[in-house]
Amino acid sequence: MRPSQNPASALAGRALALGLALLMATGCALPPLGLPSLNTPGGRADPTSAASQASINRGPFVAAANPLAAEAGMAVLRRGGSAVDAAVAIQAVLGLVEPQSSGLGGGAFMLVFEAATGDLNVYDARETAPAAAGPNLFEEDGRPLSFRDAVLSGRSTGAPGVPALLETAQRAHGRLPWSSLFGDAIRLAEDGFIVSPRLSGFINSRAPQAHTEWAEAYFTKPDGTRYRAGDRLSNPAYGASLRLLAAEGAAPFYRGQAAERIVTAVRAGPRPGALTVDDLAAYRIERREPLCRPYRLYLICTAPPPSSGVSLLQALALLDASDFEAAPPQSGEAWTRFAEAQRLMYADRDRYVADPAFVGVPVGGLLDPAYVIDRARGIDGVFEAAPPEAGTPPGASSRAADATTEPAGTSHFVVVDAEGDAVSMTATVESVFGSGRMANGYFLNNQLTDFSWGPVDQARGPAANAPGPRKRPRSSMSPVIILDRQGRFVGALGSPGGSSILAYNLKTLIGMLDWGLEPQAAVNLPNLVARGAGVGADTALFPDIVREDMAERGLILQENATENSGLHAVIFRDGRPLGAADPRREGVALTR
Template sequence: MSSLAAGTAIAALMLAGCAVAETRAVEGAAPALTSQAAVAAPVAHASVAKGPFVSAANPLAVEAGMKVLARGGSAVDAAVAIQAVLGLVEPQSSGLGGGAFMMVYDAESGAITVYDGRETAPAAATPELFYENGRPLSFVDALLSGRSTGAPGVIPMLALAQKQHGALAWSELFGDAEALAQDGFTVSPRLAGMINGDAPQAKTRWATEYFTKPDGARYQAGDTLRNPAYAETVRRIAREGAAALQQGPLAEAIVAAVTEGGRPGALTTADLAGYRPLVREAVCGPYKIYTVCVPPPPSSGTSVLELLAMAERTPDIDKGPDSPEAWAAFGQLQRLMYADRDRYFGDPAFVSVPVAGLLDPAYVAQRAALAPGLRGAAPYGVPAGAPRVGADATREPAGTSHMVVVDAKGDAVSMTTTVESLFGSGRMAGGFFLNNQLTDFSFEPLARDGTPAANAVAAGKRPRSSMSPTLILDREGRLVGLLGSPGGSSILAYNAKALIGALAWGLPLQQAFDLPNLVAKGDGFGADTEGFPDAVRDGMAARGVELRPNTTETSGLHGGLWRNGRWDGAADSRREGVARTQ
């Protein structure tokens, strides 16, 4: 298909420059931090795109969100209800013990607010957190240990966002989650596959106790699973807010689970009580006739904008989904994007991330020019403002979810949420799994020459994240789309594929989501190989892009585009989600 935007000027969307964006902590947290961001100016008139609209990874969660919207709830209200249900019915991906990034769009003003609910390392954490006997632990040993769990951020983040954007009482948002936990829910095929799969987190004593029926067999698809402990937890959260998790019996239970065993974590009740979500400014960039907005670091969303900016300078991309030239170019641009991301991204409170430099048109053009002749792993670039940092040794496993919500006013949420790996660390408290988010840090804090990694562990630091919830605006700053995906580091490739498929190739959003995935990081090209026609695969190979089966977590895209006066909603067919309007 031809591009929606072929030959269309985008000057009206060009950003005036990089502003210094305030990063605001809340309610007695540490002094405010600053990070650089390029932000689109808000508009003074309402968006035309209105809900109710929800797309999320499980029909029960979507139903809970739609009920909240039907009662007059806001998009953030619905997101709270959706998360509470997802943590129960899709615990392999996200939950009360995890973290998230949330983008909130205000339809009346056009303002975008980013909420950072990324977990933090304990005050006692050191750069050698995952070392033992002078060497880094294996990844499995690290994630199963108590050391892998950071202070959970998703509930404090949602509590803050709901306080600022909610229409209903907080206490009214957990009814579906409580009832499903108390009365039981039907185990889905995806959850059953994880319960009975090979992930070591599904075999811990906590998971085994939870997922084993009285007859000694493990739960299967179609079985009814009850979780009275989870029901009690959400009742507490409904009554007490985020304080229910940050202090008192639940906080003590979290610390007890983290400190159990031979490799205990250093997380304390003081770490939990001291956690604060952050309010940040969005980073926005032009693509075709649109503006695409993502969270700033420690999210890696800026990398998606870098790839889209390079794509604008790569004519082959616009040849469409049947073109081997387009797919080969997409893969090579990914290699360049990931090389930059892996080198520079980390918590902006601890390392200077060169956001402005990475998006500078001259730097983007320089990087894009490398793509046609690129062979093997791409070198990282040196954008303006780049600090001297070392090579990265971070691994990002599977286990994340995404949701989008639009309410009757047109206010919207795009939120990516996670416990990191499948079932997090495999440890539980209060009926929910604890995250293993600290394994998103580089296990090796120093390069061979002694240069520190941008994503090295430090006390109170937030690990780098690939989570990149996305908003799409028109040339007047009005919301016209929102999307995101799980997938570990492949999130960046999945979001970029969807944006290119929908905005450049003009595909209906479901078709854009269902395009075969291509993930090009380092010296390989992982792909849904059977999804590419033979002619496309052969054409890509002739251009040096040899496809191998994708070994990373598959996509789980959820989103919507406002087209022809209605939501073109979509949910990735690779998972169990649905998209619903009224």
């Protein structure tokens, strides 16, 4: 059923009104996006008025990490499907053709904007730990496991959220019959699809998850060689899972034979996990209020904890408070300030952000104007050798230092339908091919290694993001939706990248909203990630003069050693979608 009223609307309205007041006081100008304006500043447009209907930004538009997935989503939109209908089809195909990144065995955060009402919906499909999980989840004989052993163990897998997410969101926002959304994915699974160069690279990599008994069985051809780019790969078990999902919904994945097969794979050696059918049956999608804050003349909205969206908003606020806009665009000074703001953001994020059902997350304190201004005093265009410590935002409790490691393996896509409804969704199985274990034709996540695990600080206790029973690990996934002054949809973006997701999303927002770049140019900007003592960047993409200026300011670039970006974005200009797909991956942006 469609919810009759989303409490997020009131929240967004209050944040928008506050933002307009601040912006009018500071005299900020609109970035050069050519957006339409209604004569009702500070309030939402009347969705029934002709002027409002004419101003709604409408699709079809799809940007996704694989052309086959993007085409499946566009085919649904051509049949009159909603943005969420298309999202179901896209994710079903991505789980097959990009299994290193996301799938039915993983989790996600989804933002859904409804043009007719202005409502913004947030679905938290983050995986949950078993009831038996505790602070010693990844210890053996009193010592922490190596990260490799932890990932490959059954202990790394949490109850997956994607099947429940797709069904829950489609019930609320779908237009087409649920069972009609899986045809392309089923056909590709049963008839086979052509292995892409990116998938081939992971199949034939040294990643240990690509060489488990499950992966060996799936990725080895009858002649004993591994599949490579250009080969046709089929997955009948995945096709059967999709047929079950289409016919019976998500329930069998949490209470039926499919659930039992998940538990069997998790409980296999070496190092079996504690996930049970009761843990799967207890899984629930969380509907959360969106986290929205003004930036320039826009409202930037994202997911709240356990997503790290609050940190993305904090970084924007830090840049705003540091007079970032006064630095010449794309200059050495601008990039240095960008890196300084990141380090402050990550220091606070790592210390405080976690599952809000288990720890108090000082969301308001992290975004408190006085606190942000105080933190921003350290942003001066000079990069200090010593990384900053976490601050003490209002409402924060004492927390132990964080020890979370976030590896690669995530995907993001954006959809806008003919009615103007939009989806921004980031999904993951965590590492490449997740835990390397499979059930029902798909890889199972290793999401529980996203917890902070290590020795407990005896003075401060466990870290905020420490493991716990039925707890959701903190996530860097932070899908974004951008609204205009009237609360209308303007654009959306997101990226994979582990902890670097925040830096990639931040770079793209700055490129579009501060430097006036079209989405593709903003996505194409060099990546620069500054977290703690580490600085990673697309060094070859920076002009020599900019790199030299950064070096004079103390910012010495190193090659990015984390998962690279896979950004997808859209901005509407005069009712026309300007889309972007990251050239660092295989994604495409489609407008028809």
